[in-house]
Amino acid sequence: MSERGPALTERGQVLEERGPGPVRVTLSINGTEHSMEIEPRVSLLDALREHLFLTGAKKGCDQGTCGACTVWVDGTRVLSCLTLAMTCEGREVTTIEGLAEDGELHDMQQAFITEDAFQCGYCTPGQIMSAVALLEEGHAGDDAEIKEWMSGNICRCAAYPHIRAAIRAVRDRA
Incomplete structure (x- = not known):
C-alpha cells in the first residue's frame, strides 16, 4: 500500500502493489x-x-x-x-x-581528439572508457587484438581506423 492508501480500480477494487517502492x-x-x-x-x-x-x-x-x-x-x-x-x-x-584529472584530459581523450577518432561523438564516451580499460587489461598488442577487444563498442560513423590509431598512440607512449 502507498502512503495515500491502497490503489483502487474504477470499480473500487483494491489493487495489489507490484513490488517494493523506492x-x-x-x-x-x-x-x-x-x-x-x-x-x-x-x-x-x-x-x-x-x-x-x-x-x-x-x-x-x-x-x-x-x-x-x-x-x-x-x-x-x-x-x-x-x-x-x-x-x-x-x-x-x-x-x-x-576520467580527466585537474582539468587535464586523460591521454586517451586527447588521443581521440588528435587522431580524429570520432565524428558524431555519440559513442565516444563509451569508446574511450573501453579503450582505457583495454590498455589496462593488456589487450592492445596489434590492430586485430584491439578490434576484437573493442568489438562491444559500435561506431555508426565507422571511425574505427581512427579509434584504433588513438589506442595505438596511447599504447606506444606508455
Whole structure:
C-alpha cells in the first residue's frame, strides 16, 4: 500500500502493489558519494543520467549491444544499461566525467581528439572508457587484438581506423 492508501480500480477494487517502492542507495561516482532514492529496478545508466545528471554515458540500444553506456565498476568495464544501480552500492563507479584529472584530459581523450577518432561523438564516451580499460587489461598488442577487444563498442560513423590509431598512440607512449 502507498502512503495515500491502497490503489483502487474504477470499480473500487483494491489493487495489489507490484513490488517494493523506492530504496535509498549511496553510490560512489568518480570519487564522490551520492545518496538517492530509486526504484530497485533502475539501471546504473538511468541513475547516472536521470538522477545525477551525468550524461556522458549514452543510452544507445538499452540492450547491451552498442557499448555507448560503458563505464567502470571497480575498474572493470560494464554496460551500465544492463547493470542495476543498487548492485553498485559499496563499489567505485567511474564515468567519462571522472576520467580527466585537474582539468587535464586523460591521454586517451586527447588521443581521440588528435587522431580524429570520432565524428558524431555519440559513442565516444563509451569508446574511450573501453579503450582505457583495454590498455589496462593488456589487450592492445596489434590492430586485430584491439578490434576484437573493442568489438562491444559500435561506431555508426565507422571511425574505427581512427579509434584504433588513438589506442595505438596511447599504447606506444606508455
